Structures are given as C-alpha cells and as structure tokens.
Amino acid sequence: MALILVLAAAAVAGLSGLPALLARGRPRLGQGCATALLVAASATGLLSAAWALVTGSAVALSGAWAVPGGSFSVSLDALSTWFLLPVFLVPGLGAIFGLQYWRQAEHAEAGGRVQFFYGVLAGGMVLLVVARNSVLFLVGWELMAVAAFFLVATDDVQAETREAAWVYLVATHLGTAALMALFALMRQASGSFDWTPLSAGSLPPAAAAAAFLLALIGFGLKAGLMPLHVWLPSAHASAPSHVSAVMSGVMIKMGLYGLVRVTSLLPAPPLWWGILLLALGALSGVIAAAAALAQHDLKRMLAFSSIENVGLITLGLGLALVGRSVHNAAWIVLGLGGALLHVLNHSLFKSLLFFGAGAVLHATATRRMDALGGLAAAMPVTLTAWLVGALAVSAVPGFNGLPGELMLYLGLFDVVRGGSPAVALVATACIGGLALTGALALASFVRALGAIFLGTARSPVAHAAHEPPGPMTAVLGLLGGLCLAAGLAPFLLAPALEQVVAGWAGAAARGGAAVLGDTAVRSGLGLLELAPLRTLGWAGLAVLVPVALGTAWFLRLAGRISARRTSTAGAALGTWDCGYADPSSPRLQYTSSSFAALLVGLFGWAVALRRSPAAAPAMFPAPWAFATAPIDRLLARLVVPFCQRTAGRCTRVRVLQQGVLHIYLLYILGVLLLGIVWATLSPWSRG
Amino acid sequence: MDATLSVSNGLLVVLVLLNFAVLGSSRMSTLIRMVAIQGLLLGTLPQLRSDVLSWHLIAVGAMTAAIKAALIPLLLRRAMRDVRIRREVEPLLGFIPSLLMGALGTGMAVVFSNTLPWPAAAGGALVLSTSISMLLTGFIILTTRRKAITQVVGYLILENGIFTFGLLLLDAVPFLVEVGVLLDLFVAVFVMVIILNHIQATFLSHDTTRLSLLKE
Numbered sequence: 001m002a003l004i005l006v007l008a009a010a011a012v013a014g015l016s017g018l019p020a021l022l023a024r025g026r027p028r029l030g031q032g033c034a035t036a037l038l039v040a041a042s043a044t045g046l047l048s049a050a051w052a053l054v055t056g057s058a059v060a061l062s063g064a065w066a067v068p069g070g071s072f073s074v075s076l077d078a079l080s081t082w083f084l085l086p087v088f089l090v091p092g093l094g095a096i097f098g099l100q101y102w103r104q105a106e107h108a109e110a111g112g113r114v115q116f117f118y119g120v121l122a123g124g125m126v127l128l129v130v131a132r133n134s135v136l137f138l139v140g141w142e143l144m145a146v147a148a149f150f151l152v153a154t155d156d157v158q159a160e161t162r163e164a165a166w167v168y169l170v171a172t173h174l175g176t177a178a179l180m181a182l183f184a185l186m187r188q189a190s191g192s193f194d195w196t197p198l199s200a201g202s203l204p205p206a207a208a209a210a211a212f213l214l215a216l217i218g219f220g221l222k223a224g225l226m227p228l229h230v231w232l233p234s235a236h237a238s239a240p241s242h243v244s245a246v247m248s249g250v251m252i253k254m255g256l257y258g259l260v261r262v263t264s265l266l267p268a269p270p271l272w273w274g275i276l277l278l279a280l281g282a283l284s285g286v287i288a289a290a291a292a293l294a295q296h297d298l299k300r301m302l303a304f305s306s307i308e309n310v311g312l313i314t315l316g317l318g319l320a321l322v323g324r325s326v327h328n329a330a331w332i333v334l335g336l337g338g339a340l341l342h343v344l345n346h347s348l349f350k351s352l353l354f355f356g357a358g359a360v361l362h363a364t365a366t367r368r369m370d371a372l373g374g375l376a377a378a379m380p381v382t383l384t385a386w387l388v389g390a391l392a393v394s395a396v397p398g399f400n401g402l403p404g405e406l407m408l409y410l411g412l413f414d415v416v417r418g419g420s421p422a423v424a425l426v427a428t429a430c431i432g433g434l435a436l437t438g439a440l441a442l443a444s445f446v447r448a449l450g451a452i453f454l455g456t457a458r459s460p461v462a463h464a465a466h467e468p469p470g471p472m473t474a475v476l477g478l479l480g481g482l483c484l485a486a487g488l489a490p491f492l493l494a495p496a497l498e499q500v501v502a503g504w505a506g507a508a509a510r511g512g513a514a515v516l517g518d519t520a521v522r523s524g525l526g527l528l529e530l531a532p533l534r535t536l537g538w539a540g541l542a543v544l545v546p547v548a549l550g551t552a553w554f555l556r557l558a559g560r561i562s563a564r565r566t567s568t569a570g571a572a573l574g575t576w577d578c579g580y581a582d583p584s585s586p587r588l589q590y591t592s593s594s595f596a597a598l599l600v601g602l603f604g605w606a607v608a609l610r611r612s613p614a615a616a617p618a619m620f621p622a623p624w625a626f627a628t629a630p631i632d633r634l635l636a637r638l639v640v641p642f643c644q645r646t647a648g649r650c651t652r653v654r655v656l657q658q659g660v661l662h663i664y665l666l667y668i669l670g671v672l673l674l675g676i677v678w679a680t681l682s683p684w685s686r687g
Numbered sequence: 688m689d690a691t692l693s694v695s696n697g698l699l700v701v702l703v704l705l706n707f708a709v710l711g712s713s714r715m716s717t718l719i720r721m722v723a724i725q726g727l728l729l730g731t732l733p734q735l736r737s738d739v740l741s742w743h744l745i746a747v748g749a750m751t752a753a754i755k756a757a758l759i760p761l762l763l764r765r766a767m768r769d770v771r772i773r774r775e776v777e778p779l780l781g782f783i784p785s786l787l788m789g790a791l792g793t794g795m796a797v798v799f800s801n802t803l804p805w806p807a808a809a810g811g812a813l814v815l816s817t818s819i820s821m822l823l824t825g826f827i828i829l830t831t832r833r834k835a836i837t838q839v840v841g842y843l844i845l846e847n848g849i850f851t852f853g854l855l856l857l858d859a860v861p862f863l864v865e866v867g868v869l870l871d872l873f874v875a876v877f878v879m880v881i882i883l884n885h886i887q888a889t890f891l892s893h894d895t896t897r898l899s900l901l902k903e
Contacts, residue, residue: 659899661838662779662830669826673795676819680799 002052003059003076006084006130009045013038013091014123014143017116020104024112027104034115035095038122042092045126049084052076053496060132062194069193070135078499079264082340083129083257086347090249091122093351094242097475100468101358102240110154114240121147121246125254134183134193141179141254145172145222148251151243152235164234171221171231178218179258185211186265200267208266212273215262216280223255225314226284227634229307233295236303237367241358244299248306249351253343256313260336263321264504271325275426277318282433284311287634289440290603293447293596294630298357298367301448302350305393308437309346312405313339315430319411322423324505330530334411336501337527341493342404345486349392349401352479356386359472360452363465369451369592371462376453378465383453385476390445392483395438398540400486407531408434443599451592458586488540491533498527593628606633695735698728699817702851703793706824709844710789711782715767715774715836719760722843726755729850736854744857747865751850754869759843759876763836766880770887772836777894780831792823814854821848833894835886839879846872 016037020030052059060075076084095118104111124143131137149172153165187193189202203211217228224232232252236244263269285308292304316339323331359382360375361367376383392399395406412434415427457463467473486493528534593609600607609628656667702725709721730752733744766772778785793816800815825845829838853865886892 665826665830669823669830672822672826676795676799680795680802 001059002048002055003061003074003130005048006045006052006076006126007074009041009048009088010123010126010130013041013045013126014120016041016119016122017112018119020115021112027108027111030112031099031104031115034119035099038095038119039092041122042088042095045084045088046092049076049081049088053078053081053085053499056496056499062132065136067135069187070139071133071194072136073132073194074130074136075132076130078496078503079257079260080129082344082496082500083253084126086250086253086344087122087125087129090347090351091118091125091246093355093475093479094118094246096471097245097355097358098240098242100470100472101242101362107154110156113150114154114243117147117150118243118246120144121151121251125250128254129257132195134186134195137195138176138179138183142176144251144254145176148172148235148243148247151247152239154240154243155238158238160234161238164231164238168231168235171228175218175221175255178214178221182211182214182218182262185214186262195261195265197265198267203267205270208268209270211266212263212269215259216276219255219258219262220280221255223252223259223310223314224307225255225280225310226287226307227638229284229288230635230639232307233300233303236306237297237299241299241354241361244302245351245354245358248303248354249347252306252310253347256310256317256339256343259314260317260340260504263317269321269325271322271423274318274320274322274325275423277314277321278426278430279318281311281313281315281318282430282437284308284314285437286311286433286440287603287606289437289444290600291607291630291632293440293444293603294593294600294607294609296368296370296593296628296630298360298369298372298448298452299354300367301369301444302353302357305353305441305444306346306350308441309342309350309393312408312434312437313342313346315339315434316342316404316408316411319408319415319427320501320504322415322419323411326419326423328418329505330414331411332505333498333501333527333530334407334414336504337497337531338404338407338411340404340500341407341490341497342401344493345392345400345404345483348479348486349389349399349483352385352476352483353389353393355472355476355479356382356389359468359476360465362468362472364461366459366461369448371459372452373458373462373586373589374454374456375462375465379453379467381467381473382476385480386453387449388480388483390449392487394442394445396543397536398484398487398544400483400490402487402540403490403531403533403536405434405438406536410531440599444596447592447595450590450595455589456586458589458591488537488544490536491528494527494533501527600630607631608633691735695732696813698732698735699813699851702728702817702847703820706793706821706844707786707789709840710785710824710827713776713782715772715776715834716764718776718837718840719763722840722847723756723760725844725847726759727752729755729847732851732854733857737857750866750869754873755843755847758873762876762880763839766836766883770836770883772834776837777833778831779833785827785831788827789820789824792827793820796820796823811855814851818848818851818854821845821851824848835879835883835894839876839883842879843872843876 016034019033019037020027023030023033056078060073060077062071062073065072098118102114104115107114120143124140124145124147126140128137128140128144131140149165149169152168153161155161156165183193185203185207186195186198189198189207190196216225221228221231236248239247263273288304288307288311292301292308295301295304316335316337319335320332320339321335323329323333323335357367359379360372363375363379363382364372366372388399392401395401409431412427412431416424416431419427457465468476597609600609608631610631611626611628613624613626658664705721705725705728709718712718712721730748730750733748733751734740737744767774780788796819797816800812800819803815821844825841825843825848828841828844832838832841850868
C-alpha cells in the first residue's frame with residue numbers, strides 16, 4: 001500500500017509541471033496548479049514513507065517490462081524509505097518557496113520549462129530510490145540528471161550559467177558511463193540486472209575492486225566528493241535558489257544513496273575500501289571547508305559547505321565499511337548511523353540555508369557578500385532562520401548538525417581504541433580532519449553571517465532590503481523548526497535508523513559475507529546504547545535555554561541603551577566601526593574576505609586567492625582598484641590538466657568527423673565489407 | 688531445370704549487368720533509365736520465381752513496376768528539369784575505378800552468398816549474390832558521386848538490392864508489408880526531391896560536398 005502510494009506520488013510529482021507548461025498564457029494559474037500538485041504528491045509520499053518507516057515492513061513489487069534487461073522491480077525497504085524523506089520534503093517546500101521567489105509570470109520564456117523540469121527532478125529521484133533494477137534505476141537517474149541540467153540552465157542568457165550547465169552535463173554523463181560499466185559488472189556476477197546481494201565468490205577480487213571504484217566515480221561525481229566536485233559550485237550558484245536547495249539538499253544525496261546501496265550489494269569489502277572512503281571523506285571535508293571560507297559568492301560558499309558535508313557523510317560510510325571488513329558491529333552502527341542521520345539533517349539545514357540565501361537574493365538581487373551588510377535590521381526573520389541553519393551546519397549543541405557528527409566522532413574514537421595500529425592511525429587523522437572541518441565551517445558561517453547581516457549596508461541594494469513575502473517566510477520558519485526539533489530530539493529517529501543499518505549489514509550477511517545480521521545489531525548494540533542521543537537533547541536544552549534567555553535580556557538592555565543614546569546624543573554608532581566614529585563610510589568595516597584572509601592563507605596549498613594587481617603601485621599612487629578571486633587549486637592543478645590532456649588525445653579522433661556525406665557513407669560501406677569478410681572467413685559460416 | 692526458373696536466373700544476371708551499366712555511364716538520363724529498367728525487371732521476378740499463379744504476386748509485381756519504372760523516374764526527370772541539373776554525372780572516383788570496385792564487390796558477393804547458411808533451394812545463392820552486389824553498387828554510387836540526385840539513384844539501387852533479397856522470402860512476407868515498403872520508397876524519393884530543391888536554394892548548388900559547411 002505504502003509503495004503504491006509512493007509510486008503514485010512519484011508519477012504525480014513527475015508530471016506536476018504539465019499545467020504550467022500548457023497554461024503558458026496564464027502563468028499564475030499554471031504555477032499555482034503545478035505547485036498544488038507537487039505539494040500534494042510530496043505530502044502523500046512523505047506520509048506513506050513515514051508510515052512505512054514506522055510499521056517497518058519492507059515491501060516489494062516486480063513486474064515485467066519490455067525494455068531489454070529491464071524489469072519494473074521496486075521495493076520500499078528501510079534504506080529507501082529513509083532517503084525518501086528528504087526527497088519528498090524539500091522539493092515540496094521548494095515549490096511553495098518558488099511561488100513568490102521565482103514567479104512564472106516574471107519569466108515568460110523559461111517559466112513553463114522550469115516548472116516542468118522541477119517536477120521531473122522530484123519524480124526521477126523517487127523512482128531511482130525505490131528502483132531495484134539497473135535499467136529502471138538508470139531511467140530515474142537520467143530523468144534526475146537531465147532535469148537538473150535544464151534547471152541549472154534556467155538563466156541561460158548569461159554565459160556563466162550556460163557554462164555551468166555544460167560542465168554539469170559532462171560531469172553527470174561521465175558518472176552515468178561509470179555506472180553503466182558498474183551495472184554490467186554486477187550483471188556478470190549475478191546473471192540479471194535485478195539487484196540482489198551478490199554471494200561471496202561471485203566476483204573475483206579484481207572485479208570487485210573495479211566495481212567499487214566505478215561506483216565511487218559514478219556516484220561520487222553526483223555527490224560532489226573531491227576531486228570530483230568540479231561541476232558542483234558553479235551549478236549550485238547559477239540555479240535559482242529553490243532549485244539549488246533541492247540540488248544541494250537532496251540531489252547530491254542520491255549519489256550517496258547509490259554508494260550506500262551498492263556497497264550493501266557487494267560482498268566482503270576488503271579493508272582498503274573503507275580506508276579509501278575515510279581518507280577521501282576527511283580530505284573533502286577539510287579542503288571544501290577551507291574553500292568555502294575563501295568564496296565571495298554566498299551561494300558558492302554554501303555549495304562548498306555541501307561538499308564538506310558530503311565528505312563527512314562519506315567518512316561515516318568508510319567507517320561502516322571498515323567495520324564490516326573487520327566484523328565490528330559497533331563501527332557499522334556508529335559509522336553508517338551517523339552518516340545517514342547527517343544525510344537527513346544536512347538536507348534540512350542546507351535547504352534552509354539556500355532558501356535563506358534565496359530570500360537575501362530576492363531582497364537585494366546580489367550574491368556578493370561584500371556588497372551586502374546590515375540586513376539584520378530589515379530582515380530579522382530571515383536572519384533568525386539563517387542563524388538556525390548556520391548553528392546547525394557548525395554542529396552547535398541543540399541543533400541538528402551535531403548528532404550525526406557526534407556519532408562519527410564516537411565511532412572514530414572507538415576505532416582508535418580497538419582497531420589495529422594502521423587503522424587506528426587513519427582514524428586518528430580522521431578525527432583531526434573532522435575537528436578541523438568543524439572549526440573551519442564555524443568560521444566560514446560566522447564570516448558569512450557577519451558580512452551579510454551585521455554592520456552597515458555596503459551598497460545601495462543592501463540598503464533597500466526587505467523581508468520576503470509570507471509563503472517564503474513560512475518555509476524558512478518550518479525548516480528552522482525542523483532543524484531545532486531534530487537537534488533536540490534525535491533519539492526519536494533512532495529506531496528507524498537502526499532498521500536501516502540492520503538492513504544494510506543484513507543484506508551483506510545474507511550474501512554470506514559477514515556474520516553481522518539483524519541479530520548482532522539488535523542484541524545489545526542498539527544505537528541508543530552506543531550514542532548518547534537522549535543526553536544530547538538535554539545537553540542542547542541546557543545550552544540553548546540560558547543562551548536564549550541571555551540574548552533576550554541583552555537585546556532588551558541594548559535597546560534601552562540605544563533608545564537613551566538616540567534621545568540624548570543623536571546618531572547611534574555602527575557595529576563594526578573599529579573605533580572610528582564615522583558611520584558615513586561602510587568601507588571601514590571588515591569585508592568578508594579580509595575576515596577570512598588569515599585562515600585562507602593557511603590553506604594556500606588547497607585554495608588560493610588571486611590578487612589583481614599583485615602589488616600596490618609605487619609611491620604617490622593614483623586611485624587604484626584591488627580585487628581578489630578564489631582559485632580552486634585542486635581544479636587548477638589536477639582536474640583541468642587532466643581534462644586538457646584527454647581532450648588533446650581526442651582531437652585525433654575528430655579527424656573522423658569530416659562533415660562530408662560521402663565519407664560517412666564510406667564508413668558504413670567499410671563496416672559492411674568488413675562484416676562480409678569476417679562472416680565469410682569465420683568458422684561459423686563453414687559449420 | 689524449370690524454364691521459368693532459367694528465365695528468372697537470366698534476369699538476375701541482367702540485373703547485375705545493369706549495375707555495371709549504372710557504374711560506367713556518364714549521363715544522368717542513362718542512369719535514370721537503367722534504374723527504371725531494373726525496376727521493371729524486378730516487377731516481373733516475383734511471378735517468375737513462384738510455382739503457382741497468384742494475384743498477390745501479380746499485384747506486387749505490377750505495383751513495383753509502376754512505381755520503380757514509371758513514377759520515380761518521372762519524379763527524377765522533373766527534378767532535373769526544375770533544378771536545372773546538368774546532364775553529366777560528376778564522379779569523385781573515375782568510371783573505370785568505379786567499375787573495378789563494382790566487379791570486386793560482385794565477386795565478394797558471390798563468394799559470401801555461398802558461405803551463408805541459406806537453404807540452397809531454387810537458386811537461392813544466385814538471388815543472394817545479385818542482391819548483395821546491388822547493395823554494394825548502391826553504396827559505391829552513394830559514396831563516389833558528387834551530385835545530390837545521384838545520391839537518390841544510389842539509394843534506389845540499394846533499395847532494389849533489398850527487394851531482390853525479399854524474393855527469397857516471397858511466401859513469408861504478407862502483401863501489405865510489400866505495399867507498405869513500396870509506398871515508403873515512393874515517399875522517400877518524393878521527399879528527397881524536395882530536399883534537392885532546398886539544397887539548391889540554400890547552397891546555390893546541388894554538390895553534396897558543400898554540405899560540409901554544416902559541420903560543427
């Protein structure tokens with residue numbers, strides 16, 4: 001029943017954009033209908049997913065399908081259901097947000113297209129999460145990928161946006177190519193494109209390693225794991241904010257879903273798989289957190305923060321894989337549990353942050369942090385929502401970024417205590433990386449919050465800022481509340497999470513690989529025994545309540561003082577005046593880049609700032625301008641040279657592309673003749 | 688050997704000879720005439736190769752002859768007149784090398800058709816080799832002639848080869864399918880003639896090598 005409802009919701013969501021596409025003449029009506037359909041589908045899907053998670057019974061459907069190799073087999077087990085929660089929640093909220101943020105009536109050309117592909121994106125993601133057949137999965141995967149391409153290209157009059165869309169398209173298709181190879185390998189082992197856990201001997205070690213690496217490339221490209229993150233920052237920055245929220249909150253999680261799913265199917269992971277994921281995850285976290293600190297563009301900064309969080313989640317999966325290869329149930333529970341909890345929580349707070357960025361963009365029409373400032377007075381609700389998101393992403397107690405990260409810390413410390421020396425060494429390095437990541441994330445969000453909301457306005461547009469209209473505020477409020485609730489009561493999610501972890505480890509056990517099944521996880525190794533999630537809620541309250549009370553008291557006091565001041569001395573002093581009592585120039589404030597300069601300088605090997613001009617002019621200078629732009633060293637030193645070399649190799653193949661009809665026909669003739677010769681000479685024709 | 692069968696085998700040989708005539712002729716009108724004759728012969732073949740007189744085969748044959756020997760040549764001649772195509776064939780590869788390639792292709796076809804696991808009943812191998820040799824001839828015309836209208840002729844010869852292959856499956860293919868194929872062919876030539884006009888209008892020439900301007 002729940003599965004049928006989910007499938008119906010997927011179909012309705014996928015087609016929800018049709019009214020907007022058909023009713024181009026009446027954009028308001030079209031967008032209204034599309035949003036209503038998508039929200040109805042989201043609500044239905046969310047309720048049935050929650051119901052399935054509570055009742056906890058995996059259901060499956062399988063039907064014949066005319067596509068070669070394909071079968072319409074879908075299933076709703078705990079893992080799929082877990083990922084369905086954000087898949088249904090965020091696009092629905094995004095559609096409501098888009099009603100005001102991105103009015104179809106104001107975008108005559110792209111209007112219907114955006115509504116349509118927004119629905120397709122949501123529907124495709126549902127399909128791929130429930131699919132249990134390679135072909136069906138790829139259908140959902142490609143629906144998602146192509147829809148996202150059109151959404152990134154929404155603002156296609158700008159060259160920058162077009163470039164971002166093309167880079168994304170190339171990246172996603174590279175990933176799909178890797179996935180096709182992976183599924184071919186899996187079919188070799190299992191004999192069908194349907195997904196069943198592979199038995200231990202079915203894949204030789206080399207093939208299993210190849211399958212794992214292909215999955216890492218294919219799914220890692222979508223998840224934005226470094227160094228495969230190339231497409232992610234510009235695509236997230238270029239798309240409309242409610243689309244960025246879906247892409248960052250949900251779509252990149254589909255890559256992680258794929259990785260978790262495929263590792264549950266592959267038998268007996270060797271130790272190096274987990275170690276590789278641990279290393280990649282920690283590196284992604286640290287480098288992306290440093291890169292986020294260097295960005296000038298608000299949405300690019302959020303995109304790098306997403307890469308950082310994907311790194312943390314990957315780290316958790318790596319821990320679980322290590323646990324599986326050395327048969328340690330606690331590591332599996334803490335690693336995978338922490339990773340999956342963070343998947344859900346990240347989708348909540350990151351979409352909140354992107355929606356908040358959308359509200360700022362809506363009010364000021366700029367993404368440059370150094371052009372903003374002082375928005376706190378004009379946009380208190382947005383500030384509060386963004387503050388909640390920023391505290392969550394910085395893993396402050398009481399908010400929902402902490403529970404997942406805490407479980408990762410606990411798991412890693414447990415590895416240090418109980419693992420073999422080599423593994424313990426890796427885990428120690430990961431703990432350091434995790435801590436560094438958290439500190440850098442905190443710094444980058446302090447910086448963003450300060451630059452955007454505090455101080456005084458740095459440009460006329462920031463002066464004219466205003467609070468977003470009702471529906472947008474409601475979405476911000478709802479997500480902020482969810483972040484707080486998930487931060488204070490994470491233990492409510494524990495039973496569902498246990499099911500998911502047991503399913504993941506159990507699937508492997510059924511494959512004959514490990515001794516860890518349902519029973520091992522359930523008997524004494526429950527999530528709540530391993531991680532103090534209940535205490536965490538109380539601790540959060542213990543921090544939050546005094547801080548909230550103190551802030552309220554302080555604000556009242558400050559308000560009273562400034563009221564007295566204005567009545568006596570006239571103008572109030574600005575916040576960041578550094579002692580200069582001259583509020584006439586906002587240029588005296590710290591800019592966001594000068595705030596981060598010291599920290600970014602420490603990570604020169606990963607992120608650099610290009611300064612132009614490099615040095616100050618000679619003595620007695622005329623007025624001159626100075627600008628910095630962040631450079632991604634990983635991109636500049638690793639990815640770009642690799643792509644250029646590949647492109648250089650491929651120019652030889654381009655000789656084939658002559659543009660002359662006769663030559664193309666000649667190719668056909670050549671192949672035909674070769675075929676004839678081969679058929680004549682081959683033993684098959686003699687026999 | 689049955690008399691009708693030997694006649695039909697003779698006709699197959701004539702078809703192959705017509706291939707060479709097409710490859711060696713330098714006049715557009717000759718080219719079109721040769722293809723028309725091929726079509727006419729193809730129209731008689733189905734009845735000759737069958738043991739019993741059937742309306743089905745007569746209808747197929749008559750329609751084939753009507754479309755391939757009358758209607759399509761008419762279209763092509765009108766196109767030549769309307770687009771003012773000059774009467775010379777403009778080959779990218781000379782006539783003698785084309786003929787040699789055709790001979791090579793026919794030789795290969797004969798060798799190849801003997802190795803295929805096809806029921807050898809009633810001279811199947813001869814039909815097969817004729818069909819493949821026509822396919823190859825069509826390809827040679829397509830790849831080595833410059834004008835757009837010669838491409839149409841090449842395509843027609845290719846299609847004739849496929850029709851010849853169909854002679855082996857006479858009893859298996861329903862009437863409707865054959866009529867459908869014929870209709871498709873007619874429409875295809877019709878469209879190609881229209882495209883010919885457009886190429887002429889756009890490029891001020893019907894030289895297909897100029898189409899490389901469309902390359903990315």
